[in-house]
Amino acid sequence: MTTLGTAGHIDHGKTTLIKALTGVDTDRLPEEHERGISIALGYAPLTLPSGRRLSVVDVPGHERFVRTMVAGATGIDLYLMTVAADDGVMPQTREHASVLAALGVDTGVVAITKSDLADPATAREQAAELLPGAEIVPVSATKGDGLDQLRAALDRASDKVSGRGDGAGGLRLHVDRVFSIRGAGTVVTGTLWSGTAGRGDEVTILPAGRRARVRGVEVHDEPVERAEAGQRVALNLAGIERAEVARGDVIVAGDAIEPTYRVDAALQLDDRPAQIAVHHGTRESPARLVELGGRYFQLRLEQPIVPRRGDRLVIRSLSPPDTLGGGVVLDPAPRRHGPSRDLTARLAALERGEVLEEPAPPPEEKPAVELPPLTEAALAAEARLREAGVEPPLDADFAAADLAALRAHGRAVRLGPTMHVHPEALAAVRRRLIEKIQRDGAITLAGARDELGTSRKYAQAYLEHLDAEHVTLRRGDERVLRRRSADA
Helix, strand or coil: CEEEEEEECCCCCHHHHHHHHHCCCCCCCHHHHHHCCCCCCEEEEEECCCCCEEEEEECCCCHHHHHHHHHHHCCCCEEEEEEECCCCCCHHHHHHHHHHHHCCCCCEEEEEECCCCCCCHHHHHHHHHHCCCCEEEECECCCCECHHHHHHHHHHHHCCCCCHHHCCCCCEEECCEEEEECCCEEEEEEEEEECEEECCCEEEEECCCEEEEEEEEEECCEEECEEECCCEEEEEEECCCHHHCCCCCEEECCCCCCCEEEEEEEEEECCCCCEEEEEECCEEEEEEEEEEECCEEEEEEEEEECCCCCCEEEEEECCCCEEEEEEEEEECCCCCCCCCHHHHHHHHHHHCCCCCCCCCCCCCCCCCCCCCCCCHHHHHHHHHHHHHCCCCCEHHHCCHHHHHHHHHCCCCEEECCCEEECHHHHHHHHHHHHHHHHHHCCEEHHHHHHHHCCCHHHHHHHHHHHHHCCCEEEECCEEEECCCCCCC
8 A cells, every 4th residue: 555645834735635535634633623733643545536545644734843744754655745826835845845855755746725715826836846747736625626636646646656565574663653442452553664464463662672462453443454564554552551652663573673773874964963853764863963974974863763774764953943854774783983985885885775794793792782671660760751841850769770771762861960851851952952052142051041941950961961962062151052073
């Protein structure tokens, strides 16, 4: 099956159009109906004139939810870009197009929405310049104009893509939603990237390494015995609690794939800051960008990802948040290294698709990431850190083994010698402090304290953490942003 992803600026009619095409309102949250905007990913099946069925992923268009858009777009095979006739191409239209390009999704259709409200000619011209080669169809979702033509265009576009069902590899599902059903237990959803999933299958949840059994499988709310790659899938998992799996985790079968904190990749980037956010599947991780020469880089991640060679990555700046580009994983588990002539030759060969013998790891380095189990106590510690936000309790309130397990799984970050903080809180603090420095040129300890609304103790811990990460540089009583160093 082929997966279709929407894209486009907020209020350009993505969700309304999908409802007109499928009969399904993908805005399922009360907050989405109250605010009149999409916040979470939505899903629907779409049957085309040829009888082909597409799995539709409907993404938010607001700039605050680009990270959610990226999580949804990573599993798609072709796109449906919406451009409103009365607005034309807008900032999120361009950023969503950049995300699609980074993911290598170059086949799709542009719908000029709201064509009953304005002449679509200008929007059509702008869309053709932004996405050359895409078929463009003016539509009115409210009146139904152009919907048959749009379905036919999507049929033609679908002919050009193979879909994930044609790909090789064992079961791999990147989790984008987790919930519990009374009497059924834990349910995870996502796009099945490869392999199949059936009732009774034994699976592993990465990076934690927890085991579970598939109790039931649904595709677009319909029970099936076995789901195929490319389908939107819900898995009812036995032997796992709701708190033991989260968005960004990966469901796999067997031991052929492992989590890693480093990847070598070929990237196309508009800018090269030392600190970035790496999006892979439904997971986002801060990372350091280490140049290896030309378009080759090593990404050193704060949280593990679960990649295979050939997977696509999206690279975004932490502040201001923006899509810088993306690329492809060449080595999903490299040693820590810098540039060299031999390395460049090896990465070039991998990029050409040549199969090379993997270099043996040095004796002191284990070839695989071995993660400690996440116990109930560790998960309770994570819940406390998440709830505490920017003012976490002292380490003395936790068991050292629990904190070590959370660090290994990317669910806690050491903040100075006596504290750990949840990575979501740390990412929010990082963005706020960087934005403050960009506005004012520098920041003092008092300024950080006031910006975060916290005490001097916490403000100092965060500033020292950014110093250690080489994000900021202390000059007297002030911090400024570091320039990108040559070895970053």
